[in-house]
Amino acid sequence: MTIGRAARLSKTAKDGVLNGWNQSWDVPNLFITDGSAMTRSARQNPSITYMAPTARAVAHAVGELKRRAL
Secondary structure (H helix, E strand, C coil): CCCCCCCCECCCCCCCCECCCCEECCCCCCECCCHHHCCCCCCCCCHHHHHHHHHHHHHHHHHHHHCCCC
16 A cells, blocks of 8 residues: 655645645745645656646746745
């Protein structure tokens, strides 16, 4: 039996681990874009699926760095 690990996305830090940008609520410069933010894994290779939130998180992080907010 495998026990999955999850980093739940949430609107508030009280309800989960990550915000909508896959950014940790507790560690602002930590972005988690692997499968732990997904509710379940497909039977096929999910690499392409993981690339979308990763690209989104990177775009957000770059914007925050340019604003010096991260």
